[in-house]
Amino acid sequence: MGGSYKMFHELDDWMKEACGVFGIYLKDGDNTSTEAARITFYGLYALQHRGQESAGIAVSNGQEIILHKAMGLVSEVFSPDVIAKLAGHIAIGHVRYSTTGESHLSNAQPLVFRYLKGMVALGHNGNLVNTTELRTRLATLGSVFQTTTDTEVIANLIARYSQNPLKDALVKAMIDIKGAYSVVLATEDRLVGFRDPMGIRPLCLGELEGNYVLASESCALDTVGAKFIRDIEPGEIVIIDSNGLSSHKALYSTRRAHCIFEYIYFARPDSTIDGTNVNRARRAMGRQLARENRVEADIVISVPDSGTSAALGYSKESGIPFEEGLMKNRYIGRTFIQPTQKMRDTGVRLKLNPVVETVRGKRVILVDDSIVRGTTSKKIVSMLKGAGAKEVHVAVASPPTICPCYYGIDTSRREELIAAKMNVEAIREFIGADSLHYISVEGMFEAIENSRESMCAACFNGEYPIPVDD
């Protein structure tokens, strides 16, 4: 049991992260039971794709909050012995993936704090854009920080306003913070969820045998057997306690800005977010892509698994048969064994291997969800040609990624985004494809079926709904 921590001198350090949150309030909950913790465990299990680096659960037994968190997958972090200590009728959970090289136990969530009014546990998905300013302001007032998370900033703000009732303190804190946030919060006797005024990151509400559940994605509700009720509204606070649920519209914005990348890549296909099923959106994007770019070919294949939905849509629209042309090794874990030079040259084979019989002599359309830096696409194209593909046409189910995300998804720095530096033809040449096709921004919006005013597509069009300092 231990932990290495590295902390930075700067009061802020752009820690863009991908995360998932979950919470449950068992209304007739027995505080000696671990049921809330176990349901949260399985909720996090279903959200594991949102963060594989650390996991944590905090439970409240009405008197105090008990926390366990560690680096690792949900199934590694929680053993029966650990769960046995997490008795209580309220639980929140968090999975986290830090996109920087720096990832520490001290930044794992939930964070638990004691303040004037008692204890509070918080789990946060998103990224604030005014953290530097808030930290400086708080530090001037005497705050100290033990982590580099936005979550600690939010907790300090709530503490600043702690002379007010919790709801009012939350509203005041929400007024101060700018950026993307979907937060689950537990006190000794309440479960709270709140979402930024544009609804950038997802958060939904479900019901499990009469109890309220909060989750980043609906697939977590399904997994624990809960029924989807509705998405938390942008700017809404829901407070669940022994009196049931109360909803407060804390902040109002005319602009909604649901992250379009959730649909393209990040969320699980069986989730429905803000009214749109992810799988349906991906298929629709595949179909739209086929409509926009007619290519003569023998087969459509995908980069598994995230490109498969779009590839099936593409196949259906174009009439070109879908085949499994690339096999994925399902057991890829973290490995630090140095490959040989030969393996390094064809690195992607460790993850993906072409089915030679399927692609040999064929004109292949390779559908991928997105191209970020282009290096992986280059290797896959080369591998397919090496396996005998006559032509490889790359079709991308999202537009060129030209701008970085500041709201909680790691899309790399601008200088690493290939589409920020090259035009389509140059990218095609770089990856060695016979042709390269992106869906258009217009086509993407059409496929998603949400009005473009309700989405954030800044990574594709540079229209940031919230101004970013720096």
Add this chain to the structure above:
Amino acid sequence: MGGSYKMFHELDDWMKEACGVFGIYLKDGDNTSTEAARITFYGLYALQHRGQESAGIAVSNGQEIILHKAMGLVSEVFSPDVIAKLAGHIAIGHVRYSTTGESHLSNAQPLVFRYLKGMVALGHNGNLVNTTELRTRLATLGSVFQTTTDTEVIANLIARYSQNPLKDALVKAMIDIKGAYSVVLATEDRLVGFRDPMGIRPLCLGELEGNYVLASESCALDTVGAKFIRDIEPGEIVIIDSNGLSSHKALYSTRRAHCIFEYIYFARPDSTIDGTNVNRARRAMGRQLARENRVEADIVISVPDSGTSAALGYSKESGIPFEEGLMKNRYIGRTFIQPTQKMRDTGVRLKLNPVVETVRGKRVILVDDSIVRGTTSKKIVSMLKGAGAKEVHVAVASPPTICPCYYGIDTSRREELIAAKMNVEAIREFIGADSLHYISVEGMFEAIENSRESMCAACFNGEYPIPVDD
């Protein structure tokens, strides 16, 4: 570092197991280099689907054999520190999955032995059918056993014949043992592979920059950048040393008996085994299944991932569109957290979740690779109906599994095989499907394209190529 071992009083205990083996001989190998071990690491990585319980690598540096093995996935068992100790120009590796509850480090492979002629390391895939008899015979001669593996029996036989040259000792041992075996073996200066006279389990030979490689499946050759040369022949011994490769036809059988289950479920789709590509075979079985059983439906879906190839074949043949109707949680690890009662009832949701939008109101054909005990199928059908599927027709890309396997694949005991106890209609009723269709035994053989005389399909037709005592 440790290990709990349990050993049994009986001299034999039917430890059916699934395994993968790999070996490499670097002809100009530097004995201070870990290249052979690192290539073997990646080879095992590619074979991880054949065994997830333990992994091991033994290297020979010309003087001695050094071994590391442990319980866990390949990426868990080998760290750079561990690999650093495995310098030598010959390496063999093994992954193992024990299908019994009893699985111990002492049974992990490779096993390393010292005998009259020096040291030998062995890794075995398969299952012998006369182990009891052999153990008794050897024990009467004074042998002791520290494991319950067939591998230890093979090693003791080689030691018995150690007055002979290695090749002759191997031939004599092969005469004694009955059953399925594909073995890789390393001495201080040789790499050896041998395969049972009917070729039940796969074993192939490749070439990597002038060096010979042995692997259970060709996908492991691809992963390390090796070129496929040929399958090891049934009954063949290949010995690789500083003089190159020599082949010896040790045993001859008129009957070949390649395991048909490798094509149906066990092997990776991108592997080609004994001349047949696995993906192609699965697609062909899906097509054949569709030809044999015409069903009216709106969509074809699969049980991912092993049912997908067949489902795509089914879709193509039938013209009914393929959709992703079930999403799989890719992060399922070992978990021992007790689910709630509700989760237990719908247990499969932790692994699979229906895409409601895709299946709601639809007549669904669900393609699976096989049905063993029927309980999982029952849960999936129920889950699909719960998601709103109007009809669920189950199409199985293998015939009813009516007999247990004694040659190294766990198909459960006979009394657990639902098709050994019920007819198709009873199974259909049990799993709650609207209709249930199996491919015919004839159709399966036709799809695989190998003559039925060259395959073992005992689990489907009870025709065991090697008599089993007991």
Add this chain to the structure above:
Amino acid sequence: MGGSYKMFHELDDWMKEACGVFGIYLKDGDNTSTEAARITFYGLYALQHRGQESAGIAVSNGQEIILHKAMGLVSEVFSPDVIAKLAGHIAIGHVRYSTTGESHLSNAQPLVFRYLKGMVALGHNGNLVNTTELRTRLATLGSVFQTTTDTEVIANLIARYSQNPLKDALVKAMIDIKGAYSVVLATEDRLVGFRDPMGIRPLCLGELEGNYVLASESCALDTVGAKFIRDIEPGEIVIIDSNGLSSHKALYSTRRAHCIFEYIYFARPDSTIDGTNVNRARRAMGRQLARENRVEADIVISVPDSGTSAALGYSKESGIPFEEGLMKNRYIGRTFIQPTQKMRDTGVRLKLNPVVETVRGKRVILVDDSIVRGTTSKKIVSMLKGAGAKEVHVAVASPPTICPCYYGIDTSRREELIAAKMNVEAIREFIGADSLHYISVEGMFEAIENSRESMCAACFNGEYPIPVDD
């Protein structure tokens, strides 16, 4: 890597603890070198007796502070890999033993904080008596707390005063806090040590090849090869930076109150604290004990190891020969294996075993350093009688422990202190000794050679130098 944390609703929870601290500033320090961390590692090694539950080291490389801490012994917490990450020219370290059942990674030290002026790491030995008041005051101002340590309170106070230069902020914080504290603190470019105005817990200054070292006890200086310079004065702040050492007399008290229990039991015999060598003090107490209580006996034995110094003094004064009558198992680690009933009855045998030949038929004087609850003494007396001792006379080298400690040493709660409930004769009867002798309070002071005005002996005489609320 992980950690279970339990946090309490109350803002304070009397976490009395025993701890050791160490710090070093390498003046020509290479910030890419781990020398400071390695010296600190060995310093903590020498202080391990002051806390066996968690260990931590924080280093400053001039830009930032890097921390590693974990539950376990120093040798378990730090591996070469971990040390390799701790490069920097300033290091502080901490070992901790929590005397409550609740001990968590989150309470392990050093704690590292970022505040307005940058980063700061703190390690604390002692216990504050006005934590509740300070926490409430800070919480009212908006502070949040992530641990239950006094250290976090001190850090928050420093942050409150952060508009001032560090030295002034420290003085202001020292004015606020009441109780026992010896603190080592590191910023990006300074090493600081400060001690409460009565000097309750020890802290000394040494010199290692021109560099300053701080340590709880002089034995840690010896271990790393440093020379003892002097004790840090009560109420003194020393600040070490690139300009050398500056000393500031922050607080002044007419009363010194060095903890007498350090000499009796807690410190290592080879340490010299505030001018008195621990071994010499213990021997003197043994001699004084013999002078005060003449007992006819054949041999003097000790409860190893802490009773041996006093027993040797007792033997010398009384002329009764010292023998090793009890052997200690040196390998006692944490074990949670349930002993049998028989072992439970004689539990102490797992730790101590009588040398039968030595004690059989003898009149034995058993010298122990102190009696807290009496249950262990009872078992030892019974064990010696069982081994054939004719008489067992217990001589205790400290007076009856009648009051709990509030300044950082766990002497159990008042209701558990046997001497708080019974007179000497009743204790004698309880433990089954033939006679029982304590050193007198006067005799103890005389033996220690320090004036009674300079010591805290509250646990023996109830004269608490600092009033305790509650």
Add this chain to the structure above:
Amino acid sequence: MGGSYKMFHELDDWMKEACGVFGIYLKDGDNTSTEAARITFYGLYALQHRGQESAGIAVSNGQEIILHKAMGLVSEVFSPDVIAKLAGHIAIGHVRYSTTGESHLSNAQPLVFRYLKGMVALGHNGNLVNTTELRTRLATLGSVFQTTTDTEVIANLIARYSQNPLKDALVKAMIDIKGAYSVVLATEDRLVGFRDPMGIRPLCLGELEGNYVLASESCALDTVGAKFIRDIEPGEIVIIDSNGLSSHKALYSTRRAHCIFEYIYFARPDSTIDGTNVNRARRAMGRQLARENRVEADIVISVPDSGTSAALGYSKESGIPFEEGLMKNRYIGRTFIQPTQKMRDTGVRLKLNPVVETVRGKRVILVDDSIVRGTTSKKIVSMLKGAGAKEVHVAVASPPTICPCYYGIDTSRREELIAAKMNVEAIREFIGADSLHYISVEGMFEAIENSRESMCAACFNGEYPIPVDD
């Protein structure tokens, strides 16, 4: 859970080791109870000083033998979860310290084997001298070896003779093996102990509430609450089963050869071995040493802990007062952190620190149990002088160690034994002492009180009771 194994090409590799063994047979034992395992756990705990590298327990439940072993201390290897799996009425245990750099889980004991008659578990303390010959003989007959332990050789011999009843097979095996051995052995329904014909290594019998117990030393009997009955006779086999205990005098030798080093250093002082209490022997050696070598001095100090008994004897005989002049760090664990150059020069300080006040200005007699290579003595003398000792006279409670041990105690290779290369004066000069005194061989025998014919003192006089090949 894992293990790295290295195996050697040579059939033998002089693996001198120090070990401890324990065994218990619960006659009314409940095979679902873990009582036998728990008693064995505590027995090994008491024998931990005999081996700190690996620990193991094998239990028999009447049907089969279950084993757990791992690298580490007893308290690290066994958790409640592990013990819970070790139900059965017979248990044997083993602790091991390999004196070579090569120490592997595969060599940890007990070893468990299946042979013609069932299962057998063995734990061995000692060292055979004809292992090479036995291994070659067995290998010629077809045996294979998976470890480099003598124990595996013994097991193979028993298996060779397995057509005979167990007792006869044991006798035949004992006829074959030459060297030192005290073995505990368990079958499904018997507990067996046997000892080499000269009784080189210790083994004793005890009784715990009507049940028989075997242990390397009597301190283990004390710890578990058992009563000492007698030592196992040289050449004796005791077999304990449901009919009670039967004794068989298997081999007879006119020569006894109890290892004298057990008394000098290896055994625990509270143990009584072959009639002589270890503490008494050590004190007697200290007295004898003082009688043989009169030295003018102020104080007697010891190298703790093993030199303390002799130092007390020396002090008593000489009238020079005993003082604690060196303090030992009780928490020395395995550490691999690189000390600084300064620490390396005075390396011993990490373990031992002088009490300056005690030794300053004094003429010191330093009593140690033995000098092997002389380097540690040199450092201690230098450290004492550095602490101000006026003179340092070294008195060694054993004669010069001139020959290596081949019977199971690591006394280093001959070329490392300083007394094999230098005379006393040269050693004195090397270690920097003012005078150096060894006890005489005659004096040692007198002190031990056993006739010299009953002891092995080969390391001091080169008279090896059993010829050693090579």
